[in-house]
Amino acid sequence: MQLPDYYEFFSRSKINSGKKAMEHLPFELNDLNAKKPLVITCVNSAREGLPEKLVKAFYDSDIVIGAIFDKVGRDASVGLVNDLAELYAYRGCDSIIALSGGAVMNIAKGVNIAVSLKDDVLKFSEEGAINTPLKPLVALPTKYSTGLETSNKAIIDNHLFSSDFLFPDLVVIDSRLTRPGNAETAVEGAMIALTHCIEANTDEFSSPVNDSYAYGAIQFINENLYRVVKKPSHKEGSIALANAATMASIVFSNSPAGIVHLLSEELSRITGVSLGKCMGILLPYALEYKRHKKQRIRPELLLALAGFDGYSETPEQDRANKAVNKIRGMQQNLKDFVPGSLKEINVPLYKLEQVAAAVVEKSSGRANLKECMTLLETALEGQILV
Amino acid sequence: MINMNDYPEIKPGISRIKRIYASIMLLVVGRGIQAAAAVDRDAKKEFANLRDDFMLQLSIAPNGPYMFVGKNEKGKVKYMGWNPKGKKSTLEMRLKSMEAATLLLTFQEKTAIASCNDRLLVQGNLQDACAVLRLFDIVEMYLLPKFITKFAVKRYPHWSQVSPVRKHLGRILIYLRLITG
Secondary structure (H helix, E strand, O other): OOOOOOOOOOOOOEEEEOOOHHHHHHHHHHHOOOOOEEEEEEHHHHHOOHHHHHHHHOOOOOOOEOEEEEEEOOOOOHHHHHHHHHHHHHHOOOEEEEEOOOHHHHHHHHHHHHHHHOOOHHHHOOOOOOOOOOOOEEEEOOOOOOOOOOOOEEEEOOEEEEOHHHOOOEEEEOHHHHOOOOHHHHHHHHHHHHHHHHHHHHOOOOOHHHHHHHHHHHHHHHHHHHHHHHOOOOHHHHHHHHHHHHHHHHHHHOOOOOHHHHHHHHHHHHHOOOHHHHHHHHHHHHHHHHHHOOOOOOOHHHHHHHHHHHHHOOOHHHHHHHHHHHHHHHHHHOOOOOOOOHHHHOOOHHHHHHHHHHHHHHOOOOOOHHHHHHHHHHHHHOOOOO | OOOHHHOOOEOOOOOHHHHHHHHHHHHHHHHHHHHHHHHOHHHHHHHHOOOOOOEEEEEEOOOOOEEEEEEOOOOOEEEEEOOOOOOOOOEEEEEOOHHHHHHHHOOOOOHHHHHHOOOEEEEOOHHHHHHHHHHHHHHHHHHOOHHHHHHHOOOOOOOOOOOHHHHHHHHHHHHHHHHHO
8 A cells, every 4th residue: 555745535425325225315414404405317217216216215204305307318508507506496495416427416516506606607617616515415326327426526518617515415325226227337337437446546646545445446346347237136236336436436536537537538528439438448458558668557456356365366576467457358358338449439540639639638738649649549459568 | 497397396205104113113112121121130130220310212213203211210110101292311212214213123124233224323321322222132032032033133042041931931921011011
């Protein structure tokens, strides 16, 4: 375990996970001085009857649900944020519950900004713009995850909002919400979580607390992803993956965005391929590139991927290499859901140049154009670097 | 622009059957503790170590039902009813929700597991709370058949700790006292 000279770690979310976790909600809301939440959810969750399950969890409590908005689509827009802020005020709500991930969580954070700071949401998209506590926000992750749900970030209309006050106050993980899933969404969510954890862990200034969360999440994914792919309604597996996604979001909030995240985000935006798929394709190539350049990959990564037995039977000098091979092996085992190269998703070369240029600009010089292009080209050809 | 009327306010209901069941179970547990304190030597020992004005309030958040049991002016252990008006409890144990109470009172979760799973909120002396959990185990052992008690208690007592004679005789006396008061 590495200990930097100085580090900071922060997460303000309480996490309730397990059997009948939703039924603790009225008590927890009471602790947050909230009596009338606005519930925001998506069309898919509404179709699966999740809002009805949530309402049942509030039976025998003195909580009144201000409204359940169940029409959130794929993207988070400022227009919808403003409309929901009006609904919030109209009903006299005092807290927000986000039932689902992805755009729902982004919208919920946006609504929270609007109703707490009572100003145009876009004014707060600069770093450090949100510097006061917001209204209570509860996250109920489901099987749809984009990696930002329990983080301190939100993306609305392609604007990034970042503040420690955007962490949800409470995260409730209940297997009634996380299953039955489907294998594709499980794999995509797991790839995002895995990428965030590995990139945070391979950062040279990674803190031991962040590493603990990262290793825990990687272990959950390693032990449960194949179970859920085989049987999407697997109870323990689905809740373990939801926990992994929650932990990975917290890890992502406490480390800089890595090269795979930046490239995948841009690639997803330009090509329309899902973020999870892009990360699943690029992650093994990025690790192999690091290995090829003899950059440090921490051997403890193998402990999370192979367990105590696999770790202790591997000589110390081979552990990092074996960890990288395990990630490649994972991608190959999931080839039905994660393509092996960018060529398989028909990404033309000129788009890769656009992606690399956009990433270099966004990263304010942290990312190197040559490195980005090398990585993308090896991923395009499916070239495994040794 | 969304139509506010398409998204009405929702007042979640109550689960009547669970509420009735919980009320009955709390009554049985309260009177069971009173009876066990008169019959069983382990229960007597537990109560002897508790303060003279000890009063336990076991309730379900947010609005009940409630159960009060404690020592009266003469030092005798009595079931004090379900009405919180005018009662001052020295130990409050609150189940966080009706669902938490249902899990406990239908023995889907042992009392010890329910505490680990943070279903119980305790306000008061922690040693007294541990004594109360042991008392619950004693009462459950007497009131329920073994195949159900095993799901409720942390560890079912071996016959060398509670002989079959003591158990069955105690069961008869406690049931009698439960009915007669």
